[in-house]
Amino acid sequence: xxxxxxxxxxxxxxxxxxxxxxxxxxxxxxxxxxxxxxxxxxxxxxxxxxxxxxxxxxxxxxxxxxxxxxxxxxxxxxxxxxxxxxxxxxxxxxxxxxxxxxxxxxxxxxxxxxxxxxxxxxxxxxxxxxxxxxxxxxxxxxxxxxxxxxxxxxxxxxxxxxxxxxxxxxxxxxxxxxxxxxxxxxxxxxxxxxxxxxxxxxxxxxxxxxxxxxxxxxxxxxxxxxxxxxxxxxxxxxxxxxxxxxxxxxxxxxxxxxxxxxxxxxxxxxxxxxxxxxxxxxxxxxxxxxxxxxxxxxxxxxxxxxxxxxxxxxxxxxxxxxxxxxxxxxxxxxxxxxxxxxxxxxxxxxxxxxxxxxxxxx
Numbered sequence: 001x002x003x004x005x006x007x008x009x010x011x012x013x014x015x016x017x018x019x020x021x022x023x024x025x026x027x028x029x030x031x032x033x034x035x036x037x038x039x040x041x042x043x044x045x046x047x048x049x050x051x052x053x054x055x056x057x058x059x060x061x062x063x064x065x066x067x068x069x070x071x072x073x074x075x076x077x078x079x080x081x082x083x084x085x086x087x088x089x090x091x092x093x094x095x096x097x098x099x100x101x102x103x104x105x106x107x108x109x110x111x112x113x114x115x116x117x118x119x120x121x122x123x124x125x126x127x128x129x130x131x132x133x134x135x136x137x138x139x140x141x142x143x144x145x146x147x148x149x150x151x152x153x154x155x156x157x158x159x160x161x162x163x164x165x166x167x168x169x170x171x172x173x174x175x176x177x178x179x180x181x182x183x184x185x186x187x188x189x190x191x192x193x194x195x196x197x198x199x200x201x202x203x204x205x206x207x208x209x210x211x212x213x214x215x216x217x218x219x220x221x222x223x224x225x226x227x228x229x230x231x232x233x234x235x236x237x238x239x240x241x242x243x244x245x246x247x248x249x250x251x252x253x254x255x256x257x258x259x260x261x262x263x264x265x266x267x268x269x270x271x272x273x274x275x276x277x278x279x280x281x282x283x284x285x286x287x288x289x290x291x292x293x294x295x296x297x298x299x300x301x302x303x304x305x306x307x308x309x310x311x312x313x314x315x316x317x318x319x320x321x322x323x324x325x326x327x328x329x330x331x332x333x334x335x336x337x338x339x340x341x342x343x344x345x346x347x348x349x350x351x352x353x354x355x356x357x358x359x360x361x362x
Contacts, residue, residue: 004049005142005206013225020228021114023050028227035230036321039192043148044226045213049201052117052138057107060130065099065108068127070253070270072263073108076101081169081187084261085253086123087270091277092249093256095120096241098187100171109183113243127269142201146213146223147234151194154217159184163195177212179205189231191238191360233318236327239288239359245299246286246315246329254278255331256286284312285337288359289345290327293352297328297345303336304344308351311336311343320361327361328354 002023010017015026026047028035038044056065065073071084080101086094095116100109112120117138125134146155152163161174163184171185176197183198199205217223232242241247241256252270253262254277264275291297297317305311317328328345336343341356 002050004047005201005203006047006049006144006210009206009210010047010225015225015227021050023114025050026225026227028229029225032227032229032233033321035224035226036233038222038224039148039190039226039230039234040322041149042221043146043151043154043194043217043223044230045210045217045223046145046147046226046228046231047143048145048196048231049142050114051143052112052114052120052136053141053143053198054110054112054121054124055107055135055137056110056124056132057103057135058131058133059106060128060132061108062105063130064124064128064132065110066266067268068124069097069099070258070263070268070274071099071261072266073099073101074266076108077104078102079170079172081171081185083169083187085247085258086120087253087268087274088249089269089273090249091252091270091273093243093247093251093253094123094249096243096247096258100183100185115244140201141198142206142209143196143198144209144213145189145194145196147188147190147194147226148192148223150221151192151223154223155195155213157216158212166195177209179209182209189240190234191240192234230321232316233321236316236318236329237320237322237361239329239361241286241329242316251286251331252277252282255282255284282334284331284333286315286329286331287337287356288327288329288361289343289354289356290325290361291345291352291354292342293354294326295345295347295350295352296326297330297347297354302346303330303332304346304351305336306342306344308344308346314345323361329359332356 176182303312312332
């Protein structure tokens, strides 16, 4: 089991720790609901150093990225990031990921899910037929996500770079809290705004940056450490997919509502399959739903029609801390996917009513 560079800080704060994707990770500190509300109303700090980072560079870099990912990375200029996915050749998804353009056509950083680092690396390496240079820098890279409406205001005192006006899905490099060569981005996974910072994973850097963030936060009405528990409830309220729950090797990006990152203007893995699927129409869709009857939907619960016939499965579900109601995501047959469709969630052998709603949840 690996530890992130912030392990000592988590233990000192009394974090509830648990294994996640091969790492010992903080699940919560003061409680999921309190941490969730801190991010929605002020600012919270997530240690997400377990994520994977690959550098792809050289003359064949863009060609490789274009072939293995579904979005169009050729549109990226230096300082832009892009959400994308890697189709698996059979209509499913190897992983969803972020692409950072460091030098157009020549140098990129790909950020992948922690549980998929080895799988993704092997997938990309096997398709590197154009001579791109690949580096797995995951173990050398620390990553904090500071999220919330006051996050950048708190952090601006720690860098000379203008992060207050950093546009969504862009990034800059500079000095942060006295540490050089820090990549600061605004991609987010909570819907609350904020900043992600990537830097060299040394104990000294980790201690310096962690302490500086919380010192700045104390002077600006407080900032809280937040665990993976609240990260999950925050992303679910936004309707963001979690790999392994809402998307995986068996779900297509079109079924998952990710047609907007599936560009048929270029060649990529699974393009013929996905073009066919788009033309014929998908048979199931990932939908958001809220509970009408009292009950909390959980991963893998059966979704049924009014008569109790199975029509799909829940992929993610929780009691929303912000909205005060139970919400979820799940795949259902297209006949039941329209907004306001009444569906049933089977909870402990009971048929509980739910309604298909638009995401983000409100």
